[in-house]
Amino acid sequence: MARIIVVTSGKGGVGKTTTSAAIAMGLAKRGHKTAVIDFDVGLRNLDLIMGCERRVVYDFVNVINGEATLNQALIRDKNCNQLYILPASQTRDKDALSQEGVGKILDELKKDFKYIVCDSPAGIEKGAHLAMYFADDAFIVTNPEVSSVRDSDRMLGILSSKSRRAEQNEEPIKEYLLLSRYSPDRVKLGEMLSVDDVQEILSLHLLGVIPESKSVLNASNSGMPVILDEKSDAGQAYADIVARYLGENRPHRFIDDKQGLFGKLFGRK
Amino acid sequence: MSLLDYFKTSKASSASLAKERLQILVAHERSSRNQPSYLPQLQKELLEVIRKYINVEQDAISVNFEQNDTQETLELNIVLPDHQPKHPN
Numbered sequence: 001m002a003r004i005i006v007v008t009s010g011k012g013g014v015g016k017t018t019t020s021a022a023i024a025m026g027l028a029k030r031g032h033k034t035a036v037i038d039f040d041v042g043l044r045n046l047d048l049i050m051g052c053e054r055r056v057v058y059d060f061v062n063v064i065n066g067e068a069t070l071n072q073a074l075i076r077d078k079n080c081n082q083l084y085i086l087p088a089s090q091t092r093d094k095d096a097l098s099q100e101g102v103g104k105i106l107d108e109l110k111k112d113f114k115y116i117v118c119d120s121p122a123g124i125e126k127g128a129h130l131a132m133y134f135a136d137d138a139f140i141v142t143n144p145e146v147s148s149v150r151d152s153d154r155m156l157g158i159l160s161s162k163s164r165r166a167e168q169n170e171e172p173i174k175e176y177l178l179l180s181r182y183s184p185d186r187v188k189l190g191e192m193l194s195v196d197d198v199q200e201i202l203s204l205h206l207l208g209v210i211p212e213s214k215s216v217l218n219a220s221n222s223g224m225p226v227i228l229d230e231k232s233d234a235g236q237a238y239a240d241i242v243a244r245y246l247g248e249n250r251p252h253r254f255i256d257d258k259q260g261l262f263g264k265l266f267g268r269k
Numbered sequence: 270m271s272l273l274d275y276f277k278t279s280k281a282s283s284a285s286l287a288k289e290r291l292q293i294l295v296a297h298e299r300s301s302r303n304q305p306s307y308l309p310q311l312q313k314e315l316l317e318v319i320r321k322y323i324n325v326e327q328d329a330i331s332v333n334f335e336q337n338d339t340q341e342t343l344e345l346n347i348v349l350p351d352h353q354p355k356h357p358n
Contacts, residue, residue: 145287187284202295
């Protein structure tokens with residue numbers, strides 16, 4: 001049975017697209033056929049992070065409007081043949097996405113894919129609403145920072161009341177916390193909210209902590225999801241997150257201060 | 270408090286300050302999340318009606334909505350002033 005994952009946060013700039021690209025690649029690399037959809041209509045960017053911006057011919061809205069088939073619009077990833085990208089449209093029409101249209105596309109994707117990752121735009125407008133509406137699982141990307149935590153809580157409220165599962169009284173969306181841009185040394189100095197603080201406030205299941213890392217910018221510069229940078233801390237953090245999501249038991253490696261040389265050299269399990 | 274203490278405390282507490290502020294805010298926002306959307310309007314109109322007869326303060330009235338599995342409760346609280354002015358008519 002296919003599962004729909006929404007990557008959401010409310011607040012912008014916390015790492016939703018980076019996370020969507022990384023986990024979609026991670027799932028696909030493990031052999032699960034995965035589609036990743038950009039819901040940010042008008043501000044398409046997932047294509048850039050995935051490095052397929054020059055191969056976009058048709059987009060999400062073209063498919064909804066029947067101007068292209070799903071197969072024509074899906075872009076096969078250059079690094080992994082189990083991964084497909086559905087780019088957002090650059091139209092400025094705010095109503096380009098409809099609930100019915102999105103539902104139809106997701107139903108079609110569900111026949112063929114194991115995981116469908118929905119990269120939500122920031123905010124709580126239509127795009128964000130539709131990205132989460134059909135979800136089975138929600139990855140809440142949060143920075144250890146007051147406005148991000150507050151917005152995440154707001155998203156939790158919306159997930160639990162405005163989603164399809166909520167409206168149809170089904171089992172609620174499974175919610176997971178992904179704490180990104182984390183600096184253990186600043187937490188130690190009392191300058192940054194700790195994982196425990198954020199978990200206490202949001203009471204969410206922690207799927208993983210992504211450390212503040214130079215590798216994230218390097219990855220987006222080159223259009224390669226950071227999870228492919230297997231030597232980087234952020235890449236490893238995402239690999240752990242994918243493994244945990246798939247039910248593996250992996251200890252958290254990036255919560256404590258630098259593990260020292262030994263940990264760095266032999267940290268990978 | 271010496272200057273040194275000032276730097277020490279302010280530095281150590283910024284994360285805990287953030288946590289404290291968030292806990293209060295999130296609790297407040299969660300409690301108002303499940304309330305029906307008509308509640309603020311209801312509160313406003315009730316206040317107008319009551320003020321026709323009794324001179325109460327703006328914040329003398331509170332409307333709480335609570336929900337559990339079996340029932341919904343609408344609780345209305347009005348704090349009357351100590352010396353009740355006479356009925357206007």
